[in-house]
Amino acid sequence: MAGSRATNKAMFWRIIRRLLGANRGRLFVILLGLGAGAAVTAALLNLQVDAKRRLTTEFRAFGPNVLILPKGSSAASSETLPESTVHLVPVNLPSGRVAVSSTLYMVASVFVPQSGKSLAAVVAGSNPLAFQTASVLSSSGPEASLNEPTPSPGQLCVAGARVAKQMGFQQDTELVLASGDSRESCRVASFRQTGGPEDDRVEIGLRAAQRLANLPDCISAIELIVPGTPGEIQSYIADLQRLLPDVDVRPIRQFTEGQAKIYNRISGLLTATVAIVLLLTGLCVMAAMTNVAMERKVDVGLMKAIGGSMRRVLRLFLAEAALLGLAGGIIGAAAGIFLSIGLGKAVFGVAARPRLIVYPVAVALTVIVAILSAFPLRRLASIRPASVFRGEA
Amino acid sequence: MSANLSMFLRIVADSFGRRPRHKLLTGAALALGMGVVTAALSVSLDVGDRLAKEFRSLGANLVVTPQADSLPLEIGGVDYRPVNAGAYLPEADLPKLKTIFWHNNIVAFAPILEVRAKALPFAHGGGQLGNWMEGVPIVGTWADNALPLPDGGEFQAGIAKTNPWWQVDGRWFSDHTMECVVGAAFAKKNHIKIGDSISLATGYVTKIPAPLKITGILTSGGPEDEAIVVPLTRAQSFARKPGQYRKLYVSALTKPEDAFAKRDPKSFTPAEYDRWFCTPYISSIAFQIQQALPGTDVRVIRKVAEGERQILTRVRMLLWLVTGAALLAAALAVGASSAASVIERRTEIGLMKALGAGSGTVGFLLAAEQLLLAFVGGGAGYAIGIVLARLLGERIFGAAPEPSLIVFFVIIALAAGVTILGSAFPLRRASQYEPAPILRGE
Numbered sequence: 001m002a003g004s005r006a007t008n009k010a011m012f013w014r015i016i017r018r019l020l021g022a023n024r025g026r027l028f029v030i031l032l033g034l035g036a037g038a039a040v041t042a043a044l045l046n047l048q049v050d051a052k053r054r055l056t057t058e059f060r061a062f063g064p065n066v067l068i069l070p071k072g073s074s075a076a077s078s079e080t081l082p083e084s085t086v087h088l089v090p091v092n093l094p095s096g097r098v099a100v101s102s103t104l105y106m107v108a109s110v111f112v113p114q115s116g117k118s119l120a121a122v123v124a125g126s127n128p129l130a131f132q133t134a135s136v137l138s139s140s141g142p143e144a145s146l147n148e149p150t151p152s153p154g155q156l157c158v159a160g161a162r163v164a165k166q167m168g169f170q171q172d173t174e175l176v177l178a179s180g181d182s183r184e185s186c187r188v189a190s191f192r193q194t195g196g197p198e199d200d201r202v203e204i205g206l207r208a209a210q211r212l213a214n215l216p217d218c219i220s221a222i223e224l225i226v227p228g229t230p231g232e233i234q235s236y237i238a239d240l241q242r243l244l245p246d247v248d249v250r251p252i253r254q255f256t257e258g259q260a261k262i263y264n265r266i267s268g269l270l271t272a273t274v275a276i277v278l279l280l281t282g283l284c285v286m287a288a289m290t291n292v293a294m295e296r297k298v299d300v301g302l303m304k305a306i307g308g309s310m311r312r313v314l315r316l317f318l319a320e321a322a323l324l325g326l327a328g329g330i331i332g333a334a335a336g337i338f339l340s341i342g343l344g345k346a347v348f349g350v351a352a353r354p355r356l357i358v359y360p361v362a363v364a365l366t367v368i369v370a371i372l373s374a375f376p377l378r379r380l381a382s383i384r385p386a387s388v389f390r391g392e393a
Numbered sequence: 394m395s396a397n398l399s400m401f402l403r404i405v406a407d408s409f410g411r412r413p414r415h416k417l418l419t420g421a422a423l424a425l426g427m428g429v430v431t432a433a434l435s436v437s438l439d440v441g442d443r444l445a446k447e448f449r450s451l452g453a454n455l456v457v458t459p460q461a462d463s464l465p466l467e468i469g470g471v472d473y474r475p476v477n478a479g480a481y482l483p484e485a486d487l488p489k490l491k492t493i494f495w496h497n498n499i500v501a502f503a504p505i506l507e508v509r510a511k512a513l514p515f516a517h518g519g520g521q522l523g524n525w526m527e528g529v530p531i532v533g534t535w536a537d538n539a540l541p542l543p544d545g546g547e548f549q550a551g552i553a554k555t556n557p558w559w560q561v562d563g564r565w566f567s568d569h570t571m572e573c574v575v576g577a578a579f580a581k582k583n584h585i586k587i588g589d590s591i592s593l594a595t596g597y598v599t600k601i602p603a604p605l606k607i608t609g610i611l612t613s614g615g616p617e618d619e620a621i622v623v624p625l626t627r628a629q630s631f632a633r634k635p636g637q638y639r640k641l642y643v644s645a646l647t648k649p650e651d652a653f654a655k656r657d658p659k660s661f662t663p664a665e666y667d668r669w670f671c672t673p674y675i676s677s678i679a680f681q682i683q684q685a686l687p688g689t690d691v692r693v694i695r696k697v698a699e700g701e702r703q704i705l706t707r708v709r710m711l712l713w714l715v716t717g718a719a720l721l722a723a724a725l726a727v728g729a730s731s732a733a734s735v736i737e738r739r740t741e742i743g744l745m746k747a748l749g750a751g752s753g754t755v756g757f758l759l760a761a762e763q764l765l766l767a768f769v770g771g772g773a774g775y776a777i778g779i780v781l782a783r784l785l786g787e788r789i790f791g792a793a794p795e796p797s798l799i800v801f802f803v804i805i806a807l808a809a810g811v812t813i814l815g816s817a818f819p820l821r822r823a824s825q826y827e828p829a830p831i832l833r834g835e
Contacts (some may be wrong), residue, residue, distance in 0.1 A: 025819065029732045036725035040718045051711055058707060061700035062451070105468045121464050162690075166464050195456055195694035197467045220468075253614030257558040258451035265447050266708055268789045269440065273433060273712065276781060277719045283425045339718075347710045 012316065019299070019320050027324075034328025034366055035335070037282065042336025042362035044274045047343055049355055052267050054348045056227050057096060059263070064101070064223035065255045066237055069248045080104070080218035081247060083206075088244060093236065095228035102127050102219040104209045108179040110167065110202055117167050122201045123177055125209015157186040158203040161193035175202065177212055184208045230260035282365070286373035305385035317374050325370025329363035336362060405762050416766060423770030423812065424777060426723030427804050431778020433716035434803065436785055439794035440712055441705065443786075445646050448701045449500055453555045453642035453694060455679055457482070460690045462639075472507055481506075481637035484625070486686050487550075488542050490643070493681040498646040498673045501554035504638035506533040506628045512621065513592040514585050515604055523583060530620040531593060533628020533638075536565035536574075552622075555642045556613070563587040563609030568624045573605040576618040580610050591621065595631045641689075643682065647675040649702040649709075720807070728815025743831030756820050763812045771808030775801050 020027060059065075068089070070079040083102060091098045103126040111118045157175060169175070169188060177184045186204050193199055210216050226233050233256060241249040296317065303313045337354045344350065409416050459480035466473040482504075490499055512529040514522040535551035542548055553565055566572035575585055585591070590604035611622060629635050648654075653665075654674040661669060669677050675698050679691040738759070745755050778800075783793040 025732075025822070032725060032728075036722050040722040043718060044715065047711075047714075055704070055707075058704050059700070061696075061703045063696045063700075107466050107468070107473065119464060120466060122466055122468055163464060193692070194696060195692040195698075196696060197465070199692065200465045200467060250614060253558045253612075254452055254556070256614075258448075261450050262444070262447050262704070265444065265789060266704075269436075269708075269785075270711070270715075272785050272789060273436065273715050276432060276785065277429055277715060277722070283422075343714050347707055347714060 012319075015316055016320055016323065019316070020323070030324055031328050031331070034325055034370055035332035037369065038329045038332025038362050038366040039336035039339060041278055041365055042333040042358055043340040043343065044277060044336075045358045045362060046337055046340035046355055048270055048274045049358070050340070050344055050353060051270060051347070052229075053095070054344075054350070055263060055266060056229055056232075058348075059255075059259050060099070060225050060227065062255045062259065064225050065233065065252050065259070066224040066226050066240075067250045067252055068222035068224070068240075068244070069250065070220075071246055071248050080215060080220055081222070083217045083219050085244065085247060086219075086222055089222065089224065089240065090243070093226070093228060093232070095232055098227070098236075099225040101223045102206060103221050103223065104206060104213060104215065104218060105220045106179060106209065106213045108177045108212060110163070111176040111178060112167055112169050113174055113176060115168065119163075119167055121163055122197075123179075123209060123212065124198075124201050124203045125206040125212070126203055127206035156189040156205070158190055158192050159188050160199040160201045160203075161191050162199040163202055164188070164191050177202065177204065177208075179212050180214065182212045182214060184212050230256065230263055233259075278365075282369045286369055301385040318371055321370045321374035322367055325367035326363065328370070329366030332366065333359050333362035401758065401761075404758060405765065408762055409765075420766055420770040420773070423767060423808055424773040426811075427771050427774025427808050428777030428781060429719045430716070430723050430807065431775050431800055431804050432781035432785060433712075433719045434800050435778065435782035435794045435797065437709070437712045437716045438797060438800070439782075439786065441648075441709055442646075443790045443792070444705055444708060445648075445701075446500075447790075448697075448705070449644050449646070450557050451697050451701065452558065453502075453644045454647065454675060454697045454701070455643040455645060455682065455691055456694055457641035457643060457682060457686060457689045457691050459639070460688050462690070479639070480688075481634055481639055482641070482686070482689060484629075484636045484638055487641075488540055488548075489685040490682060491542050491548055492544075493678075493685050494670070495645070495673050495678050495681060498678065499643060500646060501644040502550050503534050503552040503555045503642050504625060505552075505640040505642065506625060506632060506634065506638045507531065507640075508533065508595070508628055508632040510593045510595045510631050511598065513594075513601065513604075514583055515590045515592070517586070517588045517590075522585065522589070525598070526583075529579070529593075530616070531628055531631060532617060532620050532622045533625045533631075534622060535568050535625055538568040538625075552642075555644045558614070559617070560612045561609040562612070563607075566608050566622075566624055569626055570624065571603060571605050571627075572608045573621055573623040573627070574609040574611045575607055576620045576622070577610050577612045578618040579620065585610075593621070593623070593627075593631060595633075641686075645675065645678050646673065647678060647698070647701075648673050649705045650674055650676065650698075724807070724811045724814075728811055732815045732819045740831055743826055743828040746826065747828040747832060752825075759816065759820055760813060763816050764809055767808040767812040768805060771805045774808065775804045778804070 068081070068085065070081050086100060086102050089098065089100055091100060103124050105122060105124050107120055108123040109118055110121045110123070159169070159175075171188055171190065173188050175186050175188060177186065184204065186208070192203075204212075206219070210218060226236050228236065233251070237249055237251055300313055300317075303316075304310070337359060341354060459482050461480040463474065463479040465479070484504060487502070487504065490496070490502055493499070508531045509528045510531050512526045513524070516522050537549055537551040537553050540548045540550050551565075551568070552559065553561075561574055563574075566574055573591065575591070579585070585607060587607060587609060590606045592602050592604040594602050605623060605627065611617060625638065629637060654669065654672070654676055658666065658669060658676070658680065670681075671677075675693050679693055683689055683691045742755055742759075745758075746752075750758075779796045782796075786793040
C-alpha cells in the first residue's frame with residue numbers, strides 16, 4: 001500500500017512537471033500575468049504603508065503645530081518660562097523626532113548706524129536661529145552658519161522682509177538693537193518673507209535677546225513641530241500637559257485640525273485606490289488564468305479516459321496552479337518591492353523602506369488568486385471524454 | 394475584393410459566434426483592466442482640484458495690508474501699536490476682489506480691524522458682572538456678510554469661511570447688529586455665558602453704552618481666545634475709523650507653484666507673462682489683488698502656501714504612480730490573455746495556411762479580431778471605470794469627478810495598443826508555423 005502511494009506521488013509530480021513544461025510560451029504568459037499582479041500588489045502595499053508615514057513628515061512644512069506658553073498667560077502679558085523647560089520636552093517619538101524651538105519676544109528699538117535710521121520693532125530671540133528654514137528667503141546667505149545650534153553672540157540676525165523694506169537695509173548691514181540700557185549689535189545674515197508676523201521682526205540668537213531684555217534663562221514660548229498622525233499628536237499634547245503641569249500646552253488648531261482633515265482624505269484616497277487596483281489586478285489575472293485553464297479540456301478528457309477520478313484530476317490542476325502562483329508570486333513580489341523602493345524615491349525623495357511582511361502577503365495573495373482562477377476547471381467534470389476526442393466540444 | 398472582404402468579415406463573425414465564452418473571458422479581462430485604469434485616471438485628473446479645496450481648511454493663504462503701514466509691533470497675535478499709528482484701507486473697495494481675472498478662485502475673505510477697549514459684562518437678567526476691564530483686545534470682522542458685488546450678485550464673505558478651525562459654541566453674530574462672540578478664555582475668566590451681554594467703550598466713559606448681546610463662545614486656539622470678536626462696523630466706531638480696516642485675509646484656490654511660477658514676473662517675455670497671469674498661481678493671484686486694491690501690499694502666507702504646494706505635489710505624483718502601476722498591471726494581464734487566445738488557435742492558423750492564406754492575411758485577420766475585442770472591452774471598461782471613479786470620488790470627497798472624453802480616447806487607444814502588443818509575439822510565431830505538423834496534431 002505504502003509502495004503504491006509512493007508511486008502515485010511520483011506519478012503526480014511527473015505529470016505536473018509535464019504539464020508545466022509542455023508549452024513554454026504558455027508557461028511564460030501565465031508567469032508574466034501572475035508576476036505582474038504580484039509585483040503591483042507588493043509595490044502598492046509597500047508604498048501605501050510607507051506613504052502614510054511619509055505624509056505625516058510632509059506636514060512639517062506647515063511649521064510648528066504645538067505651542068508651550070506660560071500658564072494662564074494671555075498673549076498680551078509678558079510672563080516668561082524658565083529656559084530649562086525645553087529639556088523636559090520628550091523629543092524622540094516612534095513617529096520621528098520632535099523639532100523644538102524656544103523664543104523670547106520683546107519690543108526693542110532697531111538702529112542702523114549706516115543710515116542713522118531707527119525704528120521700534122519686535123525682536124525675537126530664538127534658539128535655534130531661523131527655525132523654519134523652509135520659509136527663509138535664502139538670499140545667498142551663509143546657510144551653514146545659520147544652522148549652528150548656538151550662533152555666536154550678537155553676530156547674525158535674520159530680518160523680516162517688511163522691517164528690511166521700511167528701514168531700507170541690505171544683507172550684511174550692521175544693526176544695533178537697544179532696549180533700556182542694553183545694546184546688542186548684529187549683522188543681517190538673510191531676509192525672510194513668510195507672510196506672517198515674522199516679516200515684521202528681527203530675529204537674533206536667544207542668548208543675545210536674553211541679555212538685551214535683561215531676562216537671563218527666560219523664554220516666552222516654545223514651539224514644537226510634532227510629527228505623526230492626528231491621533232498621535234493629540235495624545236502627545238495630552239502627555240506633555242501631564243508632564244509639565246506648570247505650563248500651558250496648546251495645539252495650533254489651524255494646523256492640527258487642517259492636517260487631520262487633509263490626512264484623513266489623502267489616506268482614504270490612497271487606501272481606496274490601492275484596494276481597487278489590487279482587487280481588479282486580481283480579477284485581471286484570474287481572467288487571464290481562466291482562459292488558459294479552459295484549454296486544458298483535452299488533458300482532462302484524456303485523464304478521465306484512462307480512469308482518473310475527477311477529484312484527482314482536479315487536484316492535479318490545482319497543484320499546478322498553486323505552483324505557478326508561487327513562482328509568479330516569488331518573482332513578482334521581489335520585483336514589486338524593488339519597484340516600490342524606486343517609486344518612494346521618486347515621490348518623497350527618500351527610498352521607501354521595504355517591509356518584510358509585505359513579501360509573504362503578496363506571495364500568498366498571488367497563490368490564492370492562481371488557485372481561485374483554476375476553479376472553473378470544476379465545470380470540466382461534466383465533460384465526456386469521448387466527445388472531447390471526437391473533437392466535438 | 395468585395396468577396397474577399399465579406400469572407401473576412403464572415404471568418405471574424407464566425408470566430409466570435411463559435412467560441413463566445415472564450416471571447417467573453419478575454420473581453421472581461423480587458424474590460425476590468427481598462428476599468429481600473431479609467432477609474433485611476435479620472436481620480437488622478439480630478440484630485441488636484443478636490444484636494445486644493447480641502448487645503449482651504451488651513452485658512453487664508455494671502456494677507457493684504459496697507460502699503461504705507463508702519464511696522465506692526467505684534468507679539469502673540471496682538472498688535473501693540475496705538476490706534477492712530479499706521480495706515481488703513483477702505484472697506485468700500487472690497488467688492489473689487491471678486492472682479493479680478495481669477496475671481497472664481499477666491500473662495501473667502503475677511504477684513505480685520507483690531508482695537509483695544511474697555512469692557513463691562515452683564516448677566517442675562519441685566520446684573521453687572523464685575524467692573525470695567527481695561528485694554529481688552531477687540532477684533533472687528535465679518536462673520537458671514539452678504540457683500541453686494543459690482544455685477545449685481547452677492548458674495549458671502551467672512552471669518553467663518555477664512556478660518557474654518559474657529560469653533561463657535563452657540564452661533565456667530567449677525568453682521569451689522571449689536572451682537573458679538575467672546576473668546577473661550579476670556580469668557581471663562583469672567584464667567585460669561587451665551588445670552589449675557591457686554592458693553593464696550595473707548596476713551597472717557599460718561600454713560601454706559603448700549604451692550605452687545607453675546608451669541609457664542611469662540612475657541613480658536615490662538616490669541617482670539619482672549620478677545621471679543623465684534624461686527625466690523627462696531628470695531629470701526631470704537632476705533633473712530635468708519636469704513637476702514639487694517640488687514641484682509643484672502644483664501645484662494647491655487648495651482649501649486651512650479652519652477653516657472655517661482656521666477657520673477659519682471660523677467661518674463663510677453664508670452665510668458667500671459668501664461669503666468671492666466672494660471673492661478675498664488676503669485677499671479679496676489680498680483681491681481683494688488684492691482685484691484687491700490688495702495689496695498691499683498692503677501693503670500695508662506696507657511697500655508699508652501700505646505701500646500703509640497704503635499705499637493707507629492708500626493709499628485711503618488712496617485713500618478715499608482716495609476717501607472719494599475720496601467721502596467723492591466724496591460725500585462727490583458728496582453729497575457731490575448732497572447733493566450735492566439736496560442737490556442739494554432740490549429741485554425743494551420744488550416745488557414747494549408748488553404749493558401751499568406752502569413753500577412755492570417756496576422757491581419759487575427760489582429761482585426763483582437764482589435765474588435767479591444768474596442769468592445771475598452772468601451773465596457775470605460776463604463777465600469779466611470780462608475781468606480783464616481784463611487785470613489787463620492788466616498789472620499791463627497792463629489793464625483795466629471796467623466797472626461799480624453800480619458801475615453803486614451804482608454805480605447807490603450808486597449809487597442811495593449812492587445813495588439815500582447816498578440817504580436819504569438820502572431821509572429823504563428824506566421825512561421827508549418828501547416829502540415831499542426832494539422833497532423835503534432
